[in-house]
Amino acid sequence: MLDRTPTAxxxxxxxxxxxxxxxxxxxxxxxxxxxxxxxxNQVLGNRNSVSGFFDWFRSSYExxxxxxxxxxxxxxxxxxxxxxxxxxxxxxxxxxDMRTTYNLFKAAKSTSVQWQHYVxxxxxxxDTSASVERYFNVTxxxxxxxxxxxxxxxxxxxRRKSKFDFWQxxxxxxxxxx
Numbered sequence: 001m002l003d004r005t006p007t008a009x010x011x012x013x014x015x016x017x018x019x020x021x022x023x024x025x026x027x028x029x030x031x032x033x034x035x036x037x038x039x040x041n042q043v044l045g046n047r048n049s050v051s052g053f054f055d056w057f058r059s060s061y062e063x064x065x066x067x068x069x070x071x072x073x074x075x076x077x078x079x080x081x082x083x084x085x086x087x088x089x090x091x092x093x094x095x096x097d098m099r100t101t102y103n104l105f106k107a108a109k110s111t112s113v114q115w116q117h118y119v120x121x122x123x124x125x126x127d128t129s130a131s132v133e134r135y136f137n138v139t140x141x142x143x144x145x146x147x148x149x150x151x152x153x154x155x156x157x158x159r160r161k162s163k164f165d166f167w168q169x170x171x172x173x174x175x176x177x178x
Contacts, residue, residue: 047166050123050130054115061113064105070098074159074168081174110141119153127163132156152176
């Protein structure tokens with residue numbers, strides 16, 4: 001026989017509500033949140049190695065994330081390129097490079113950089129400095145009609161405080177057709 005007193009109905013309602021809430025919050029096809037361990041070095045690149053540094057660089061472009069990009073630049077960073085029109089070398093400091101990269105990432109629908117083979121990589125003489133020149137392909141998509149592609153090489157000097165720290169760019173001389 002069913003108990004239809006107000007107290008029994010209230011208890012039944014509370015138990016039903018708790019079961020419904022538990023069913024809504026539980027997804028049997030998804031892992032529990034605390035079971036997911038993400039190592040950003042595996043996802044983005046491990047900047048403790050030169051090759052991992054370039055993976056991080058690629059990730060910052062693909063995600064169009066200036067916070068990731070900015071972590072790669074030393075405080076005294078300097079970007080330079082040859083301006084063929086005026087036949088001179090143009091220099092940017094870290095602030096100008098960050099502002100330019102932010103504007104690029106903001107305007108673009110997508111950006112990507114594919115690092116190709118090394119022209120040279122001098123990493124054996126020191127644990128805290130490295131010189132690298134590497135070919136790259138860059139693609140910037142503003143919209144379906146505005147797609148820009150560039151190729152070239154980057155001559156980059158990297159530095160870190162100790163062999164346990166992350167690499168950062170000190171100087172970057174861009175030799176591209178962009």
